[in-house]
Amino acid sequence: MPKPYPHLQKAPKIGPVTAERLDSRKEIVGYLKRDVRTVQRWEESEGLPVYRLAKGKRSPVHAYRAEIDA
Numbered sequence: 001m002p003k004p005y006p007h008l009q010k011a012p013k014i015g016p017v018t019a020e021r022l023d024s025r026k027e028i029v030g031y032l033k034r035d036v037r038t039v040q041r042w043e044e045s046e047g048l049p050v051y052r053l054a055k056g057k058r059s060p061v062h063a064y065r066a067e068i069d070a
Helices: 025-032 036-045 065-069
Strands: 050-052 061-064
Touching: 025 036, 025 061, 025 065, 061 065
Parallel strands: none
Antiparallel strands: 050 061
């Protein structure tokens, strides 16, 4: 039986430590030091690794610092 949410994955391993997770759009924007629209544009056009829990503009998002840095 396939997993019900294949797009949800565990945090990637970075060496022996798990990457730190940014749990909201506000945290992601603050980490990148850009405005919300810029981050949303990068998410769509540049493939910024931001994960949504559901399909919808208002659904919660999260990202991993190590993936953003890469």
